[in-house]
Amino acid sequence: MKFTLAIAMSPLDQLPELARTAEECGFTSVSLPDSLFYAEKVAAKYPYTPDGGRMWTEETPWVDPFVAAASMGAVTSTLRFYTAVLKLGSRNPLLLARQIGSVANMTGNRFGLGVGLGWSPEEFEWCGVPFERKGARANESIEVIKLALGGGMVEYHGEFFDFDRLQISPAPTEPVPIYVGGHVDAALRRAARLSDGWTSAMMKIAELERVIGRLGELRAEYDRADEPFEIQAVCIDRFGLEGYQEQAAIGVTDAIVVPWSFDGIPFDGELEAKKDSIRKFAETVIEKV
DSSP: OEEEEEOTTOOGGGHHHHHHHHHHTTOOEEEEOOOOOOOSSOSSOOTTSTTOOOSSOTTOOOOOHHHHHHHHHTTOSSOEEEESOEEOTTSOHHHHHHHHHHHHHHTTSOEEEEEEOOSOHHHHHTTTOOSTTHHHHHHHHHHHHHHHHTOSOEEEEOSSOEEEEEOOSSOOSSOOOEEEEOSSHHHHHHHHHHOSEEEEEEEOHHHHHHHHHHHHHHHHHTTOTTSOOEEEEEESSOOHHHHHHHHHHTTOOEEEEOGGGGGTOOTTOOHHHHHHHHHHHIIIIITTO
16 A cells, blocks of 8 residues: 645645655655635535635635646656646636646656546636536647657547647656546546556545445446546544555555644644654554554
């Protein structure tokens, strides 16, 4: 089982040192959050809290995930980075392919792209993209990104995106893994058909087990059952060594964790306290799983 350090809502000046400590302690990856802006009023509820409220405020720090990956990649050598998850629906896939390819090359193929649709209509509309038919548009976006990152001259003629022959150089020397987030069946189908793995939001283990089973059915339906597939999970009711062993037993391959949360340290807590929590988690869990 692999472990990923989640750095969401941490002060930006802490990120390079958190990455260095994570690498030293045996973490495989850092997950990179994404938020374009904080709309004062939103037309939809946030889907991953019981009351639909956001867990952050207009003052919560966010950094562009590609910038964060490049910054942390410069001070590490083996640690990987993936977005969890990038809001795909409000972005142009060709521009994204340019950014993804750049970060993949600059980090020595240590970057993965985790994508979701995005839940806020404002993020779509204020970026010039319709909120309607966001799922179908996202499917094409993933196809465009894969095509453009594959190297050489390519063209694409779809319903939402249409371009003649072009080339983005340099292409990554290895394929950039793509992970899909989302809990509804359409998202699971997208993950099973188009991606290298699935990323959960906050879920209890019983629901995780159900979703992992469903992903197995869908991957078989798309004749992909024998291909490697990551299950990146944020499980909210199984912790400690036994808890992570239980997660592994149901098929979780990568546990996304915030070690300092177990010690009562807030997102904006002191850097040294967070580093101590990372080391303690490594000693009690990572080294024993």
